[in-house]
Amino acid sequence: MTRSSGTHPPGAEAAGDAPGVGSAGPRGEDVRSDCFVLLEPRASGGIDLDLRSKVEPYYGESIRAQVRNTLAVLGVGHARVTVEDQGALPFVLDARLEAAARRCGAAGDRRVLPGSRRDHPGTARDRLRRSRLYLPGSQPKFFVNAGLHGADAVILDLEDSVHPREKDAARILVRNALRLLDFGGGERMVRINQAPLGLVDLAEILPQRPDLILLPKVEHPEQVVEVDRAIQAASDGGAGPWLMPILESALGVEHAFAIAGASSRVVALTIGVEDYTADLGVVKTAAGEETLYARSRLVNAAKAARVQAIDSVYGDVTDMEGLLAYGRRSRALGFEGMGCLHPAQIRVIHEAYAPRPEEVARAAAIVEAYEAAQTAGLGVVSLGSKMIDPPVVERAQRLVRTAQAMGLLEAAGGPDRGGD
Amino acid sequence: MDLVRNEVGRLVPDTVNGKPQTPYLGVAKAAPSGSKTGPPIRSCRDYPADGDKRVPDLETALRECGLRDGMVISTHHHLRNGDGVAMPALEAAARLGAKDLMWFPSASFPCHAAVIDLMESGAVHHIEGSMNGPLGDYCSGGRMRGLGVLRSHGGRWQAVQDGEVKIDIAVIAAPSADVFGNADGSHGPSACGSLGFALADSIYADKVIVVTDNLVPFPCLPWQIQGNHVDQVVVVDSIGDPSQIVSGTTQLTRSPDRLLIAEYVARFVRDAGILRDGFSFQAGAGGIALAATAYLRDMMRAAGVRAGFVRGGSTGLLVDMLREGLVGSILDGQTFDLDGVRSIATDPRHVATSPFTSYNYHGKGNFASMVDVVVLGATEVDLAMNANVNTHSDGRLLHGIGGWQNCLFSGCTILAVPSFRDRIPVIVDEVTTLTGPGELIDVVVTERGIAVNPRRRDLLDAVKGSDLPIRPLEAIQREVLDLCGGKPDPPRVTDEPVAVIKWVDGTVIDTVWKVAR
Secondary structure, eight states: OOOOTTTTTTTGGGGGOOTOOEEOOSTTTOOOEEEEEEEEEEESSSSEEEEETTTTHHHHHHHHHHHHHHHHHHHHOOEEEEEEEEEOOHHHHHHHHHHHHTTOSTTOOOOOOOOOOOOOOOOTTTTSSSSEEEEEEEOOOTTTTTGGGGGGGEEEOOOSSSSSGGGGHHHHHHHHHHOOOOOOEEOOOOOOOOETTTHHHHHHHHGGGEEEEEEEEHHHHHHHHHHHHHHHHHHOOOOEEEEEEEEEHHHHHTTTHHHSOOOOBBEEEEEHHHHHHHHOOOOOOSSSGHHHHHHHHHHHHHHHTTTTOOOOOSSSSTTHHHHHHHHHHHHHTTTEEESSTTTTHHHHHHHHSSSHHHHHHHHHHHHHHHHHHHTTTOOEEEEEHHHOOOHHHHHHHHHHHHHHHHTTTTTTBBOOOOOO | EEEOOOOTTTTEEEEEEEEEOBBOOTOOOOOSOOOOOOOOOOGGSSSTOOOOOESSHHHHHHHHTTTTTEEEEEEOOOOGGGGSHHHHHHHHHHTTOOOOEEEEEEEOGGTTTTHHHHHTTEEEEEOOOOHHHHHHHHHHHHHSSSSSEEEEEHHHHHHHTTSSOSSSSSEESSSSSSOOOOOOOOOSSSSEEEEEEEHHHHSSEEEEEEESSOOOOSOSSOSBBBBGGGGGGEOOOOSHHHHSSSSSSSSOOHHHHHHHHHHHHHHHHHHHTTTTTOOOEEESSHHHHHHHHHHHHHHHHHHTTOEEEEEOOOOOOOOHHHHTTEEEEEEEEEEEEEHHHHHHHOOEEEEEEEHHHHHHHHSSSSSSGGSEEEEESSEEEEEOEEEEBBBTTTBBBBOOOTTTTHHSSSSSSEEEOEEEETTESSSSSHHHHOOOGGGGOOOEEEEEEEEOTTHHHHHHHHHTTSSSSOOOHHHHHHHHHHHHHHHHOOOEEEEEOOOOOOOOTSOOOEEEEEOOO
16 A cells, blocks of 8 residues: 555654554553554455453443444555554544544545534634633543633644644544534634644634634734635635734734734734743743733734733643732733633633722722713713713723623623633 | 342342351341450450560461461551551461461552462462452452452441451551550551551450550550550561551642542532531542542631531641641541641540441441531442442452441532543443442532432532532433443453442442453
């Protein structure tokens, strides 16, 4: 069997398999909820399966049947197959089989899609994006329960957390996860790679209707336009995902406003401080003084373009006090949320970005005074002995809406979904 | 031996190791009568007047105890996986030529796997106690000559008190002891905290040997074991590996899913109104239980609430709560880390207890039923809320009962479990082994939601209006089966019993079957 160089995905050569042989997935005793697949297609003899599974007594027969069915859908009728299973869920086993079959060129363009959920909650341009939980795209064990922790979004990451050799396999895993898993009320975000690889990512995941695409290392508005066009071209009539460009260089920060306005799909700007500080040649500190300018510039550009400003991540996942302080400073700068590396950070981040009770109370009082003035037909709003200027009213109205969305204040229709 | 169907529909043998059995009758149905058993009468004239009961080694001690074939030898698990006394004692008995002994440990650990060699050589006939790892596989494979008998900590006390098990020789590992046999667990290089598991044996065994690596001048203070029960004292270089006896510090889990389950547990306790001034709780040192305790601590601080007492499993976390004034006292059955050991040695509010105080069916009451809320684990829980802690879902022995059955009598029994482990669903149609009846299990907390036993209308009403994810167990099960790819295959077991599970009153609640190869 020869490889068809036109169809196999980038990275396949790097997987290190012998010609005609494809493998995928991690192996070893430490692996959890994943599996290793080795596929050696042959001309005849049917499927010869060697299965070693940690869950053999429970799902051995089920796994054997799934391997045969999946290979049949992939067009593989004759092959030696080795599966070393450490409790992979069916959607993971399918993804590993598909990756192995594609890597050895046996599957062509065939895909095995798990049954689809239809009940994903909708998204909205200005919804809360306080917290987004990063999930490395090649580690499915973190996917399954990610939606249980109450983050405003999960990010299935195909970029920096995925080894260059694993990009193709992660793309299939992430596609299956988007299709099958329930991520609770969270937005379903995907961080794709930079073009051209990112366009391959996009083609694979767009049919699964992700809510938002993060674009890494954006320096020019054209990079956003390119992705916007690809989404438009692939459109199946749906609205298509929002975009969140990540600025990770001095040049990107200089172009922040243009990038934010490059597509109507852009709903937020965010920053990657790891690459940004490397670009500046400075040391990244916990306090973050070296990124203050870039982050402030980003906030200003985002607000000017009427999109959200979203901060980077806080690296020390054990330091909750440091995280809370960082988040509060971030909110004071104008950011509306940040990334999470561990679910334990979610609650702290929500606390950090929540307005203080006294802020909420004052805003509610201003809005009430404004509404009373409107009802009375008065042009001037006053609270106590003070006159309230229109921009103060606007800010109060925005804060009240945010507080309602965070469940800190009862909305007209009753309490909203809480933050925890 | 015939099999009979008991009150929960399980087939159980009517005879175990030659002794007739009562099948499980239901919760609190057994009404035993007659008198408790007792050890033979002794006379102080037969013991040295100067109180010095030392003999040179274990072999001498066993010989002087009149070791014979078929005897029952007991040991205890307060040294956990660091135990260096049980194996030398059994091996000494084997060297003396004893055959067909019954080993009666309060629990076994991986460090006891070499008992398999003694069973193969014929020195040990069978084990009545927990079996896991290689011992569990040995028993599950049908290779043990007798039937295994698994008892709760309280059930072990019951079996000793009513004569179901007569201990011929008890060998008690003591981190500190004097020549008279007074012994203590809270001091010495191998300190472990409480010696409570050895208390029954010290009182009821025919002969009692204390083994220590830390001989202190008389009197050994405090004495958890009274030397007046003790026949011989053996001084050895080491009774165990301190690094395996207690951990240095107990770390809180960082597993997001376990933390989430723990948080749900604590919020349930708070929202159900159980968290109030003077309440009591028990939570072990397992990852979820420990994290739940940490969440409870935060909620107690926030609400300004203080617990009257806690039952442990003590850890540094509980000790800190005691010092902070958040709990009034710790009633400690087992001490898990160095902070716990130091506290039990120095703080009068931190007391060593035994299963007698808390778990014994023949006691005039039990502390365990006075506890407001207890957090436990399980391997499986079924739709009738029955739970299994003894076997894997494939039928192999996994671990002992510990105090688990006894704790079910608390005011609110919470099982805190993940909804699946490595694709294996935890919520099943019917448990593989029934360790505890669902009528005593009030709440099942998983990362996917909280199921309340419909019998506990009061709890359901109490949490009405809270934002906790209260769901039927069936709904959680359906969601998990969707993810895992349907129901797992049932265990492949034969119709040959290899062990029985005793209920707290000595009746047989279930059978463990030989697994098919």
